[in-house]
Amino acid sequence: NILAIGASLPLRAGAFSVASSRRRACETGGYYARIQLSRLAQLLALPLDEAEKQLCEIVSDKSIYARVDRPAGIVRFAATKTPNELLNDWSDDISQLLNTLESTCHLIHKENMVHKI
Secondary structure, three states, X not given: OOOOOOOOXXXXXXXXXXXXXXXXXXXXXXXXXXXXXXXXXXXXXXXXXHHHHHHHHHHHOOOOXXXXXXXXXXXXXXXXXXXXXXXXXXHHHHHHHHHHHHHHHHHXXXXXXXXXX
């Protein structure tokens, strides 16, 4: 246990470093859908191989979802969507667009009525 009274300071510092880099990796996954592995290592303030190792541990713990393309050096945090999810998203976007268009047409018509154009 690192919190025990007899635990050494380097052990505590190492555990804190691992915990903070795990937290930064989870935060990065919230802000990025895709990032270069070298940039992720830079944000985590870790060497490239250590960053990849910690990312693999976090994904194995299922704290975040990520896919690593090692040859390209790219990490993808966004899960791929099923065709049904894509269609639902597209349908929602079209619905929002049509509602905005209808509201705009209503305001234009109202302005024309007010100014008797």
